[in-house]
Amino acid sequence: MPSLLHAFYAYAVPRLRGASGLDDPAAERARVEARHAGPDFVFRRLPTGLVPGFERRYEVGQRRVPFPVHTIRPRGQRPRTTVYYLHGGGYVAPTDAVHVRYATRLARVLDAEVVLPFYPLAPEHTWRDSHDALADDLAEHTARQDRVVLAGDSAGGGLALALLQTLRDRGARLPTHVVLHSPWVDLTTSTPDTRDLDAIDPWLSLDKLTAYAGWWAGDAADLARPEVSPGLGDLTGLPPTLVTCGTRDLLVPGCRLLADRAAAARWPLTYLEAPDLIHVFALLPGLPEARRAWRHTKEFLT
Template identity: 55%
Template sequence: MPSVRHQLLATVIPRVRRSRELEDEQVERARVEAWHRTLAPGLPTRAVPRFARRWDVTTEDLGFPAYVLTPRTRPVTRTLYYIHGGAFMAPIDPLHVRYATRLADAIGARVVMPDYPLAPEHTWADCHDALVADAGRWAEQDGGVVLAGDSAGGGLALAIAISMRERGLTPATHLVMHAPWVDLTTSTPETREVDAIDPWLFFGKLQAYAAWWAGSPDDLGRPEVSPALADLSGLPPGIVLYGTRDLLHPGCRLLVRRAAEAGWDLTAVEEPALIHVYGILPFAPEARRAFGQVVAFVEGRSVG
């Protein structure tokens, strides 16, 4: 049974985020584009305690910014390449920075956070090749690279891992996915049923944002867009964490089934009645448990 704190988050987060179903695609597109014009550049760090004291930040140009966070007070043994979620239309959130820096501290990593271009102004094709090449470059550094992400970013991390395999690049050592969006075709009929119990995500918006990111109906099923439908053999060890009160969980289950068929070493953590990306949300015991599971996975210990 979900904790009281998790139940509180399940109520508060949708209200704070003003979550509601799509009414009109064109109106939503105009709203998001107008919002994008107000966004300030740079990395949002206000949720990270003592960030300026503990981290040096440099910015690399991939055709879009990629922030490299190097710890000031400890050695670096690997790289955490963290790809933020937000349905491909929302920018890096302070929550992403907080989680990525905590995880990096726990596994002895620097952090690389690409600020990839957003839909609807952009599609997958505007950043995929650059992200694959950049992740491949970091994979060649000492300790290798852990590819990680949440929601849309989790799906994008998987898509990058697949492209790295296809291009013969050095693979990631591990792949970490929190409630990844891995099937933008919404081929799982159960998704419509979950729409009735998910307090945060909505089916109409899911379809609209998927169409924006794909750019064309013909691209919805591409490995770069819907990686759960791709060949999943030969990928680095992965872990996927998701709750069943999440509109994306049928797609996560599809991923788990297809991974087993392909012989991919994928650890699945399914939590009954938990909401979207529960594992990166602050304050709840379920998130603390998920954090420990991810650290154990990266360090080669039993997830439990």
């Protein structure tokens, strides 16, 4: 049975993040674009509010590829591991404090430098505006570092898998490990049972995901491309991967499809499905269920 804190998150997080159904796609697009243009929109600065003593404990770097890419590493250390982390947010929202908190935990437990790209967002941008640049940047890390962990959550999890396939197709060196939390791997929304999950997911809604998927694809013909829906692509020859997802998550049918297709492709993928848990539960601060997912992640990576 889910914890009381999980019940609180299931109630509060969707309301704090303005989760609701989609009444008018054009109005939603205008709302998102207005948010991106607003003075409170954070794109170049790391939101560090959930990490006590962040400036004292971590060193931060920034470069452009051409969009901003931040790095976080524990102060006074020379990490021998790189974690390349792609944030979620439906391809319309930037990195938030929960992502940064999770990144610092990875940096600390793995003695790693965490790379956090701030890739361009929809609807102003599509996958074509960042995919090759991200793949080039990731390939530079895998070429020079013996141990590279590729990770992501939600939309970022799908993007991570898409980049992984691109590196494989290029013949580039691949990351050693992959961690995907509630990855969005099928933007066609055709996965069986997706519509049934729409009724029980308190956070995500199928109509919004359909709109966001169309914006990210840019063209309906691109929705099924592996760069957009990597769960439908070729899964052979990929490195060991851990996937977590809850069953009150609209993305769980896609994760199940990914696990089934991974088995058929003989891709070493470990799939952990948590009954009655919500989207990206593994990242939520203080959650007992997230602590269990964290233990599995540490065991997988160490």
